[in-house]
Amino acid sequence: MMLTHRGERPVVPESAYVAPSAVLCGAVTLGENARVLHGAVLTAEDGGIWIGDETVIMENALVRGRSRHPVSVGNAVLVGPHAHLNGSTVEDEVFIATGVSLFPGSVAGSGSELRINSVLHVNSKLAPATIVPIGWIAVGDPAQLFPPDQHEALWRVQAELDFPGTVYGVPRGTPMRTIMARQAEFYGAHGDDQMIDR
Numbered sequence: 001m002m003l004t005h006r007g008e009r010p011v012v013p014e015s016a017y018v019a020p021s022a023v024l025c026g027a028v029t030l031g032e033n034a035r036v037l038h039g040a041v042l043t044a045e046d047g048g049i050w051i052g053d054e055t056v057i058m059e060n061a062l063v064r065g066r067s068r069h070p071v072s073v074g075n076a077v078l079v080g081p082h083a084h085l086n087g088s089t090v091e092d093e094v095f096i097a098t099g100v101s102l103f104p105g106s107v108a109g110s111g112s113e114l115r116i117n118s119v120l121h122v123n124s125k126l127a128p129a130t131i132v133p134i135g136w137i138a139v140g141d142p143a144q145l146f147p148p149d150q151h152e153a154l155w156r157v158q159a160e161l162d163f164p165g166t167v168y169g170v171p172r173g174t175p176m177r178t179i180m181a182r183q184a185e186f187y188g189a190h191g192d193d194q195m196i197d198r
Contacts, residue, residue: 001020001021001022001023001024001195002018002023002024002025002195002196002197003023003024003025003026003193003194003195003196004026004193004194004196005025005026005027005043005044005045005189005190005192005193006026006027006046006189006192008026008027008044008048009026009027009196010024010025010026010027010028010029010030010042010196011028011029011030012024012030013030013031013032013034015032015033016030016031016032016033016034016035016036017034017035017036018030018036019036019037019038019039019040020038021038021039022036022037022038022039022040022041022042022057023040023041023042023043024036024042025041025042025043025044025190025193026043026044026045026048026049026065027044027047027048027049027065028042028043028044028048028049028051028065029048029049029050029051030051031050031051031052031053031054031055031075032053032054033053033054034051034052034053034054034055034056034057035055035056035057036051036057037056037057037058037059038059038060039059039060040057040058040059040060040061040062040063041061041062041063042057042063043062043063043064043065044065044070044071045064045065045066045067045186045187046065046066046067047065047066047067047068047069047070047071047087048065048070048071049063049064049065049070049071049073050070050071050072050073051063051073052073052074052075052076052077052092053075053076054075054076055073055074055075055076055077055078055079056077056078056079057073057079058078058079058080058081058083059081059082060081060082061079061080061081061082061083061084061085062083062084062085062086063079063085063086064084064085064086064087065087066086066087066104068087068104068166069086069087069088069104069105069166070087071085071086071087071088071089071090072089072090073085073090074090074091074092074093074094074110075092075093076092076093077090077092077093077094077095077096078094078095078096079096080096080097080098080099080100080116081098081099082098082099083096083097083098083099083100083101083102084100084101084102085102086101086102086103086104086167087103087104087105087106088102088103088104088105088106088107088108088120089106089107089108090102090107090108091107091108091109091110091111091112091128092110092111093110093111094108094109094110094111094112094113094114095112095113095114096108096114097113097114097115097116097117097118097134098116098117099116099117100114100115100116100117100118100119100120101118101119101120102114102119102120103119103120103121103122103123103124103163103166103167104122104123104166104167105122105123105124105166106120106121106122106123106124106125106126107124107125107126108120108126109125109126109127109128109129109130110128110129111128111129112126112127112128112129112130112131112132113130113131113132114126114132114138115131115132115133115134115135115136116134116135117134117135118132118133118134118135118136118137118138119132119136119137119138119139120132120138120143121137121138121139121140121143121158121161121163122161122162122163122166122167123141123161123162123166124138124139124140124141124143124161125140125141125142125143126138126142126143127142127143130143130145132145133145133147135147135148136148137154139154139157139158139161140157140158140161144157164179168182168183169182170182
């Protein structure tokens with residue numbers, strides 16, 4: 001399904017394939033021979049999404065573009081099933097496994113591997129050819145790698161990266177009710193989306 005959003009529409013070259021159950025919403029641009037498989041959602045909320053040549057977005061992946069953090073995915077990238085790319089940059093020839101999460105402002109360097117259920121945290125930069133082990137968290141600039149049981153060490157790095165400011169535009173400690181009122185209003189813009197033919 002293809003939708004307009006905020007006056008923008010997807011751009012899909014003839015050589016690309018988008019599964020009938022996938023969703024492309026707004027300013028999404030696919031490269032040559034790109035593939036978007038069943039159930040994947042690419043939604044350019046208020047920032048664009050660019051997907052490179054011969055890149056495959058697998059089933060049920062979510063790719064979300066943001067105004068301060070558009071998404072750029074390079075050439076020859078695999079985005080695995082149930083992966084989540086939110087306002088991130090992925091350079092060429094990166095392997096993103098099932099369930100991986102990349103947060104706003106993050107950069108996955110060329111040739112890197114993010115293995116099953118790993119995380120590249122907000123504003124973190126992963127050096128080229130780095131491997132993030134299964135379930136581990138990469139955080140910082142340059143990114144340091146932490147197993148999930150080292151929360152205190154991870155938090156010492158993560159606390160300085162301003163997750164609430166980067167993701168929601170609010171200072172840490174803002175009440176959830178305030179954040180969600182803003183989010184509900186923001187996502188209400190989807191009420192004006194229009195389905196389009198390819």
